[in-house]
Amino acid sequence: MPRNQQIVLDNRPQGEAVASNFKLVATDTPPLQDGQVLVRHHYLSLDPYMRGRMNDSKSYAASQPLGEVMIGGTAGEVVESRHPKYAVGDKVVGMGGWQEYSVVDGNAPGMLRKVDTTHVPLSHYLGAVGMPGVTAWYGLVKIIAPKEGDTVVVSAATGAVGSAFAALAKARGCRAVGIAGGADKCKYAVEELGFDACIDYKEHSDVKAMSKALKEACPNGIYGYFENAGGWIMDAVMLLINRMKVEGFIVSEHMEVWPDALKELGTLVGTGKLRPRETIAQGIAAAPEAFLGLLKGKNFGKQLVKLI
Numbered sequence: 001m002p003r004n005q006q007i008v009l010d011n012r013p014q015g016e017a018v019a020s021n022f023k024l025v026a027t028d029t030p031p032l033q034d035g036q037v038l039v040r041h042h043y044l045s046l047d048p049y050m051r052g053r054m055n056d057s058k059s060y061a062a063s064q065p066l067g068e069v070m071i072g073g074t075a076g077e078v079v080e081s082r083h084p085k086y087a088v089g090d091k092v093v094g095m096g097g098w099q100e101y102s103v104v105d106g107n108a109p110g111m112l113r114k115v116d117t118t119h120v121p122l123s124h125y126l127g128a129v130g131m132p133g134v135t136a137w138y139g140l141v142k143i144i145a146p147k148e149g150d151t152v153v154v155s156a157a158t159g160a161v162g163s164a165f166a167a168l169a170k171a172r173g174c175r176a177v178g179i180a181g182g183a184d185k186c187k188y189a190v191e192e193l194g195f196d197a198c199i200d201y202k203e204h205s206d207v208k209a210m211s212k213a214l215k216e217a218c219p220n221g222i223y224g225y226f227e228n229a230g231g232w233i234m235d236a237v238m239l240l241i242n243r244m245k246v247e248g249f250i251v252s253e254h255m256e257v258w259p260d261a262l263k264e265l266g267t268l269v270g271t272g273k274l275r276p277r278e279t280i281a282q283g284i285a286a287a288p289e290a291f292l293g294l295l296k297g298k299n300f301g302k303q304l305v306k307l308i
Contacts, residue, residue, distance in 0.1 A: 001029040001038075005284045006069045007098035012056055017295065021054065022070070022288040029101050037106045038080040041096050044284075044305040045073035045126040046291045047160075060250055070098035070287075073131060075115070075122050076307075083107070091117050093125045098287050100307050110255065119270035127302035128276040129265045132160035135251045136226070137261035140168050142254075143247050144224030148173035151218045153237060155179040156228035157189045157198055160276065160302040164265060165226055166193045167274035171264075177217045179210075179233060181297050188300075192275055201233055210236035277301030 003026055010023035032038055053064040053071060064071055074096035078086050083106030086092070094112040096102035104112050115125050127133065136154075146152055146169070154165045157178025166189070169176040178189045178198040189198035197217040204213045214222070214236060225237045238244070268274035279299040281290035287305045294303045 001031055002040075002101055003027075004029045004099055004101045006100075007284060007287050008069055009054060009064045009066055011066065013054055017051060017054060017292060019288045019292065024285055030103060032080060032082045032103065035083050035105060035107050037078055037083050037086045037092075037104045037112065039074070039076045039092055039094065039096055039102050039104055039112070040079045041074040041076040041100055041102065041307050043075045043123045043126055044096075044098055044287060044307060045075075045130070046287065046294050046303040046305065047073070047132070048294065050291065051295060071095065072097050073126050074102065075125050075130075081106070086112070086114070091115050091122055093130065098284065098305075100284055120266050123278060123280075123302075123304055124269055124276060126304060127160040127278065128164050128269055128274055129262055131251060132302065133164040133265040134258055134261040136161045136164035137168055137265065138249060138251055138254055138257055139226050140165055140172075140224075141261075142257065143249065144226065146172065146174050146223050149175070150223035151175040151177060151220055152224045152226070153177045153179065153214070153218065153222050154226040154228065155233050155237075157195060158185045158193065158277070158301060159228065159299075161226070161228055162189075163193050163276050163301065164268075164274060166195050167268045168264070170194045171268070171273070174223075175218075175220075177214070177222075179229070185300065188277070192277075194273075207232050207236045207239070211239045214240055279303050281305045283307065 005026050007022050013021050052059050056063050075093045078088055078090040086106055092112050120129050152169050152174050154162045156162045157180040166176045175196050178195040180186050181202050186198035186200045189195040199213045204210045222240050278301050
């Protein structure tokens with residue numbers, strides 16, 4: 001069985017997360033039992049929710065235990081199988097964590113999913129055609145539920161959730177307005193992702209300036225806002241809303257919508273209507289710094305770590 005490099009949470013952040021909160025370790029992969037599958041991870045997903053898990057505090061999800069492999073989505077390939085449903089060479093996605101290999105119970109519901117990479121690259125199953133894409137789909141379709149012609153706004157517009165949100169909104173005939181940091185990201189949002197307008201929060205860097213820019217970009221008001229950033233950006237959006245309903249959700253609690261959402265997202269990617277960008281760090285040891293960069297907005301599009 002192969003040697004497996006892993007990143008574990010070594011200690012909890014005191015304030016801002018730092019690289020020394022993590023530790024790189026190596027261990028032998030255990031032999032497979034009946035019903036288990038050995039997956040070689042090709043890509044590891046880095047996502048903002050992971051920061052909250054690092055704290056030892058009550059939240060919508062359990063805290064990341066100290067000394068254990070960091071939680072995270074993975075996409076890879078079956079390299080050994082003792083389960084009839086999975087064959088060597090199958091491309092799969094799951095929650096393998098920050099490590100090069102994972103041993104997965106093939107009978108556990110929702111732990112592993114086979115994917116077709118004919119028209120959709122494997123890495124996109126961790127972004128546009130994965131959890132972030134379904135997050136955008138659920139928020140837009142099930143909560144905001146706009147009609148054709150309505151204006152919807154999303155912050156972190158060029159990230160994995162925001163880019164999918166734009167394609168889904170345009171497919172429904174909505175006016176889509178993004179908020180992103182920097183001229184390059186805003187240019188990409190309009191020219192590649194199909195946003196009708198994108199506001200640079202670095203240029204409009206306070207509540208008053210952002211609110212003014214939003215009024216110009218949204219002459220008919222804002223029907224729905226998908227919140228990815230918080231802070232003063234959210235404050236600026238709230239100034240434009242007369243009657244308001246605020247609703248949060250956890251996408252893993254709505255597995256019933258995943259098939260429909262993934263089908264639409266896969267079609268959007270396969271037909272070129274959704275062209276997601278990726279920022280890729282190389283090698284398991286690069287994961288902590290790439291994650292810290294994600295928290296500071298240094299990534300452009302979906303942040304991944306390539307492990308092969």
